[in-house]
Amino acid sequence: MKRLFAIAAAVVVIAAGIYLALPRGQGAASADAAIKSSWATAAPEWQARLLQDETQKACSQYRNVPPKAVADAIMAREKATIVYPADGKLMGDWKKGEVLAQSGYGGRFTDYPPRAENGGNCYACHQLDAKELSFGTLGPSLFEYGKNRKFAEAEVKAVYERIYNPQAAIPCGNMPRLGASKFLSVEQIKDLVALLMSPESPVNK
Numbered sequence: 075m076k077r078l079f080a081i082a083a084a085v086v087v088i089a090a091g092i093y094l095a096l097p098r099g100q101g102a103a104s105a106d107a108a109i110k111s112s113w114a115t116a117a118p119e120w121q122a123r124l125l126q127d128e129t130q131k132a133c134s135q136y137r138n139v140p141p142k143a144v145a146d147a148i149m150a151r152e153k154a155t156i157v158y159p160a161d162g163k164l165m166g167d168w169k170k171g172e173v174l175a176q177s178g179y180g181g182r183f184t185d186y187p188p189r190a191e192n193g194g195n196c197y198a199c200h201q202l203d204a205k206e207l208s209f210g211t212l213g214p215s216l217f218e219y220g221k222n223r224k225f226a227e228a229e230v231k232a233v234y235e236r237i238y239n240p241q242a243a244i245p246c247g248n249m250p251r252l253g254a255s256k257f258l259s260v261e262q263i264k265d266l267v268a269l270l271m272s273p274e275s276p277v278n279k
């Protein structure tokens with residue numbers, strides 16, 4: 075029994091020694107290299123996406139848990155990117171929004187050069203409609219989104235901002251900055267706001 079304990083202790087000491095001797099940061103560097111090489115044949119516009127902006131750099135540095143001062147700086151910087159509709163109307167056509175929410179077009183290598191408008195791919199991360207059989211769960215369910223918020227005016231603006239640039243509210247969150255990155259247009263975001271906030275939309279039925 076004593077000998078077994080001694081062997082176990084020796085194994086732990088050797089394993090700890092190997093762990094401590096491993097070079098730090100190796101993983102990140104080889105992951106970067108692997109991503110770069112797999113994007114080598116992608117269009118230049120897509121290659122540019124491999125360069126992190128200031129917010130992404132801060133989120134990587136703090137592993138998505140930035141200290142308060144950094145989080146505040148991210149929210150202020152991202153909020154400043156939000157462009158509002160020129161006509162002041164934040165809600166478009168929910169029927170167009172429904173098509174956009176279900177479309178993942180624009181995110182695949184084979185979608186370049188573009189032959190159709192980009193989709194929002196919302197269903198990949200969110201439940202929207204009670205009848206939908208298949209949806210992702212990385213984001214919260216958006217079923218009854220407007221109904222739960224009593225279709226309030228202030229909430230309409232908040233949703234517009236959440237779709238345009240979610241990091242203005244949740245620094246280092248997991249939702250893409252669809253408006254700020256110009257992946258979706260202001261008109262498309264208005265249609266998505268209508269999908270979530272109009273009483274006639276299937277999201278609120």
Ligand code: HEC
Binds near residue numbers: 213252270
């Ligand atoms: C890659 C996954 C992903 C995609 C795609 C995505 N979202 Fe999100 N969404 C999230 C996550 C995760 C959250 C939780 C907050 C955060 O991390 O920003 C969220 C939060 C939200 C919220 C706020 C919910 C609340 O708690 O009030 C809204 C509204 C929203 N998303 C709408 C959309 C719409 C509309 C689309 C499509 C245009 C979309 N999302 C696409 C992941 C995603």
